[in-house]
Amino acid sequence: MPRIRFLPQGITVEVPPGNTLLQAAARAGIVLKGACGGEGVCGRCRVQVQEGKVTFPPNPRLSPRERQEGWVLACQAVPEGEVVVFIPEGSILTAHRVLKAEEGLLLQTKEPLWWEEKLSLSPPTLEDPTDDWGRLSWALQQKGISLVWPVRHLLPELPRTLRAADWQVKVELAFLDKGLCELQGVKPAGREEGAWGVAVDLGTTTVAAELVDLATGQVVATAGTYNRQAAFGDDVISRIVYATETPRGREELQQAILETVNGLIDELCREAGVGSDEVRAVVGAGNTTMIHLLLNLDPTYIRLEPYVPAANAPPPVKAAKLGLKAHPEAWVYLVPGVASYVGGDVVAGVKVTGMGEEEELTLFLDIGTNGEMVLGNREWLMACACSAGPAFEGSGITCGMRAVAGAIEEVEVSPGGGEVFYRTVDGKKPLGICGSGLISLLSSLLRAGVIDRSGRFVEGLNTPRLREGVEGKEFVLVWGESTGHGRDIYITQGDLQNLLRAKAAIFAGLRTLLSLVGLEAAALERVYIAGGFGRFIDVEDAIGIGMLPDLPRERYAYVGNTSLKGARLCLLSRRAWQETAELARRITYVELSVGNLFMEEFMAALFLPHTNADLFPSVKGA
Amino acid sequence: MPRIRFLPQGITVEVPPGNTLLQAAARAGIVLKGACGGEGVCGRCRVQVQEGKVTFPPNPRLSPRERQEGWVLACQAVPEGEVVVFIPEGSILTAHRVLKAEEGLLLQTKEPLWWEEKLSLSPPTLEDPTDDWGRLSWALQQKGISLVWPVRHLLPELPRTLRAADWQVKVELAFLDKGLCELQGVKPAGREEGAWGVAVDLGTTTVAAELVDLATGQVVATAGTYNRQAAFGDDVISRIVYATETPRGREELQQAILETVNGLIDELCREAGVGSDEVRAVVGAGNTTMIHLLLNLDPTYIRLEPYVPAANAPPPVKAAKLGLKAHPEAWVYLVPGVASYVGGDVVAGVKVTGMGEEEELTLFLDIGTNGEMVLGNREWLMACACSAGPAFEGSGITCGMRAVAGAIEEVEVSPGGGEVFYRTVDGKKPLGICGSGLISLLSSLLRAGVIDRSGRFVEGLNTPRLREGVEGKEFVLVWGESTGHGRDIYITQGDLQNLLRAKAAIFAGLRTLLSLVGLEAAALERVYIAGGFGRFIDVEDAIGIGMLPDLPRERYAYVGNTSLKGARLCLLSRRAWQETAELARRITYVELSVGNLFMEEFMAALFLPHTNADLFPSVKGA
Numbered sequence A, B: 001m002p003r004i005r006f007l008p009q010g011i012t013v014e015v016p017p018g019n020t021l022l023q024a025a026a027r028a029g030i031v032l033k034g035a036c037g038g039e040g041v042c043g044r045c046r047v048q049v050q051e052g053k054v055t056f057p058p059n060p061r062l063s064p065r066e067r068q069e070g071w072v073l074a075c076q077a078v079p080e081g082e083v084v085v086f087i088p089e090g091s092i093l094t095a096h097r098v099l100k101a102e103e104g105l106l107l108q109t110k111e112p113l114w115w116e117e118k119l120s121l122s123p124p125t126l127e128d129p130t131d132d133w134g135r136l137s138w139a140l141q142q143k144g145i146s147l148v149w150p151v152r153h154l155l156p157e158l159p160r161t162l163r164a165a166d167w168q169v170k171v172e173l174a175f176l177d178k179g180l181c182e183l184q185g186v187k188p189a190g191r192e193e194g195a196w197g198v199a200v201d202l203g204t205t206t207v208a209a210e211l212v213d214l215a216t217g218q219v220v221a222t223a224g225t226y227n228r229q230a231a232f233g234d235d236v237i238s239r240i241v242y243a244t245e246t247p248r249g250r251e252e253l254q255q256a257i258l259e260t261v262n263g264l265i266d267e268l269c270r271e272a273g274v275g276s277d278e279v280r281a282v283v284g285a286g287n288t289t290m291i292h293l294l295l296n297l298d299p300t301y302i303r304l305e306p307y308v309p310a311a312n313a314p315p316p317v318k319a320a321k322l323g324l325k326a327h328p329e330a331w332v333y334l335v336p337g338v339a340s341y342v343g344g345d346v347v348a349g350v351k352v353t354g355m356g357e358e359e360e361l362t363l364f365l366d367i368g369t370n371g372e373m374v375l376g377n378r379e380w381l382m383a384c385a386c387s388a389g390p391a392f393e394g395s396g397i398t399c400g401m402r403a404v405a406g407a408i409e410e411v412e413v414s415p416g417g418g419e420v421f422y423r424t425v426d427g428k429k430p431l432g433i434c435g436s437g438l439i440s441l442l443s444s445l446l447r448a449g450v451i452d453r454s455g456r457f458v459e460g461l462n463t464p465r466l467r468e469g470v471e472g473k474e475f476v477l478v479w480g481e482s483t484g485h486g487r488d489i490y491i492t493q494g495d496l497q498n499l500l501r502a503k504a505a506i507f508a509g510l511r512t513l514l515s516l517v518g519l520e521a522a523a524l525e526r527v528y529i530a531g532g533f534g535r536f537i538d539v540e541d542a543i544g545i546g547m548l549p550d551l552p553r554e555r556y557a558y559v560g561n562t563s564l565k566g567a568r569l570c571l572l573s574r575r576a577w578q579e580t581a582e583l584a585r586r587i588t589y590v591e592l593s594v595g596n597l598f599m600e601e602f603m604a605a606l607f608l609p610h611t612n613a614d615l616f617p618s619v620k621g622a
Ligand code: FES
Pocket: B033, B034, B035, B036, B037, B038, B039, B040, B041, B042, B043, B044, B045, B073, B074, B075, B076
């Protein structure tokens, strides 16, 4: 069997004869780029054979010199015997970087927000006739749990419960605040029952949730869906307008998000074979508006200067009172936010990256419906929000979609626009384009000369893909005959302008923040990119369109949906929950609408990659 | 106008000509004894004229020598001009001693369990866009109030509330635990509304309550009634049996006490013209069984060895959830108890006396349905309970009643039992005998030779008052023609045995406690007598029957219903509430049923005053 060693990873795998290097890499856990899906036409899966023999057909994407140096396209190269293959950085899809806090996630499952404590009580005697509740409280105090409130139905039957269990019990506790717990149940120590928690990322456009085994910390099911509030407006502002100007608008919006989350909880529980009343705690992270609408807090002043939320850190509420499906006593915890436009989703993300405890100057960038970012390190942290719109979440784009199966997540357009290669999530027939696909598309259209640096379709291109649509020019990526739904997948001039504004807002926000502390982008030692816009983001493409600063690529890490991860981290760790609340208080909010700085930066960024090409020295033709 | 100076009080009063010294003393605020109501026949209102002139008719109660020394009966003596009168200790009804904590009651109204804080918030700006809830929390934190939970309906409308009040607000706070408060309301600072609290003494036989103005600390109304649970049994044991052995017995008993308290709250509110929803906090003090039955806690193990309550210190509960009439958010606080038979009523009393902070060896004695006592000082405190039965609360005695208008509270029987002099509460026509009247009666019957030292009616007495009743001999105090209801008021042989057992239980309990610490009664430097059995207790009579030890009389003080006073103290002072909880933990409970000591003492005390006459040197004929 052929045996391939991949460098610089140092991983060796064996594959069946006839497998390609692309397949071998996949077996090694290395995901190579490949927009054409292994057709040998997009040319993105280049690797260099350093030792051994591979069969590789001629291919116009490689020059004779490159071939001589051992370069091949992994999707076409079949190894024989022992082979050593070098994979350049540029051929790897930026993988999730395993974050410090993420590593710790499994270690911190010993102290979830809801947990059980085993107590071995000594039975009362005439010498020690302490009351039952006092005996229990004392035993808890010995474990450092001092201020405990029992749920209403517990004390009345405590005497029989304790005696039936022969004083060997398991108590159920919910953390409420520093030194304040709720005692939710007392059971015989022997009885084994499962307990689950739900972590939710409450996004404006999409909502994602995980079902977590509170005893082991394992994620047993995940689910995601569109936020049903989308029917009332694409972005937070239109939702607030609806909530505040429509009779019963707040109630309608609350109902919509409750139904959304309840749908996910149903789905998670069904998948895991768990009853929703076995969900003992829910942690939600979302932007400030989402939290207001979930709790039905008046959001009026979020959108009126000086942009003041009702509450950044609302106390936990009972799921039953709120209307969420869970155990009758379960609490819903909301990760605290910083300001009206920097919410708990961002704070959760910052917590997950660990940047608040590190020395390096770090940028955390959450690209959801809004572009929010946090800059700083363990000494200081500042944040801002720029309205990027929902484009990167696949919304507000004609053929946009979430990064689920069938979403185009990577695109390569041939020069002149005649051919389009793409890769979809899970390799399914294409249904639309997700966030990462849009960035890839924008970058590729520019390189292929289909659009100019102002984002407009170039005149006089000779390809049937560029056609006149109802609202102006549009470019067809996939013809209906090849799509999952039989309709063409295309991008319009309006879509392009939306994308341009979205990327410009993000870059302008970063420039503003940096200039407030007198730093240049080059000072950034680490950039974490979070957001639910795709499984992977191609940093090269994002720099290519001027959305991200032109830094050495290894400083970038894509960290996935850190809002969800942070919610899970809090769910599984009382310490993390408290540290996250503390983190929210530490972050200083910068309001971009004050002064002209942001608007000037925004205007300058409405160009591919930027009006000032010096900012992007590594981008060809910038 | 005659002018009288009373000694040793040093009080001078002027009275209209013709007034008696009894009337003059009353004007001076000195309540003299006088069972005959000023007829000059009971001879208890003796005073000594030291200077000046009084007219005083001849009276067989005074010897010629006494008359020569200036002794007169105050009810018959009319002063002329300037007079100086000495009042011996024995002629004064033991007045309420003003207790340390009681003096402090008015000073501590600044920190009730429910209160309002005025907050002057600075309006948000772009420079300080703190969220509304954060702004409010911070302002509270500045006042030392750090862990605050809002009631559910508060956060949603907080933004409008704060802006409508122009950021000058009054917040309503309920204390829950050390460093934990509930925020119940936010209102414009200007609006003036009253807030009341209710203090309740939850007695087995009687329930008493006060309506207190939380802003001023003033008691605005008081009310008392029988506990409706009495229908299910006289004492705590029979109630527990009913609760645990009757289907739905616990619910029935809970309902009965809730109706009792609600009736009192209605009465208080009607009297004061206050709505029951303006009652913002309720503090209850009662014995451990009463608290269990109020909260519907399983009381089974209170009466089974080793006598363990479900909870000595149950956390506060919402009045609305419990079923008490009050503001929807009001909390009900129960003063913590020590053990199954030493409850929060006793702890409240100990707190009110201040004995836990003093150096002197003190005895606190609460004579209600049970006789509970606490012995000790600031170094140590120990407690016990002896089943005295409900006799001193007027229950279990044929013609017994509570100390309300028409209750005989003082009795003097002439030698041989021919005549009976009495005084009723408020001077109304007699309806029955209350606890203090019963003690006075027992003592007087013994002195008059109507009963012997074993408490039995003497044979061969020639008075129609001693007659044969349905259940043996009985002695008529008041004939039906003079009573308020037209029926005779009398005492039976069975009643006398009940009283004897009750007094014996109390004395035996004290002896047991003292012997455990190796002390004699003489070591007691102070004795506080609490209980709702009458307005005044005559210490002389109580010593005369051997209920109280033969100590110098000035060491005694009757302190009234300290359970109710303690409940009020807690209601008006968060500090007192916390100190009282701490006090409950400090008191060591002694179980009298362990060993034979108590039973031996009890048997020895079933004699008037006692089998061992040496214990009562000052009692004549003992
Ligand atoms: S003798 Fe004066 S009141 Fe009875």
